[in-house]
Amino acid sequence: MTERNGGCLCGAVRYGVKGELRGVTICHCTHCQKLSGSLFSFNAVAREADYVQSGATTVYIDSGDSGQPVERHFCGRCGSPILAKIAAAPGKVVIKAGTLDDIAGLQPKIEIYTDHAAAWLAPFEGATRFARNM
Ligand SMILES: [Zn+2]
Structure with a gap:
């Protein structure tokens, strides 16, 4: 079984996740822009049961x-966004995949909220684009 590890910039938060990561998605929404301080999030979905974390995160609702x-x-010390838990998708965690130690094999299949994507950002090859959510 595949297992991937990741963590925040300062190392206070570390995690491991088992199994295949699904829903590998680029999200251009305004919330992802704010929380990342960049232009999009690179997200991957796992079952909450397959996710183990050491070190406490700070939570913004x-x-x-x-x-x-x-x-x-997010890490309350260095500020790295780690994951989201969406009430509308119980039992899942949406991992900020840029915090993984190794992203080999993870390629986005979907781009969402492209109506907020930077005009000069080229579409990601092989990804289906949605103006808002899927
Ligand atoms: Zn940290």
Whole structure:
């Protein structure tokens, strides 16, 4: 079984995740832009049961398009975004895949919220684009 490890910039938060990561997605939404300080998030979805973390994250309760809460977990020391837990998708964690130690084999299949993508950013090859959510 595949297992991947990751963590924040300072190392206070580390995690391991078992199994195949799904839903490898680029998200251009305004929340991902703010939380990353960049232009998009590189996300991958795992079952919460397959995710093990050491070190506590700080949580910001955001709200998604559905109006339901989205827990945004980040390192309270260095600020790296680690994952989101979306109330509308129970039992799943949406990992900020740039925090993985190794992203080999992870290629985005989907881009969402491209209506907020930077005009000069080229589409990602092989990814299907959605103006908003899928
Ligand atoms: Zn940290």
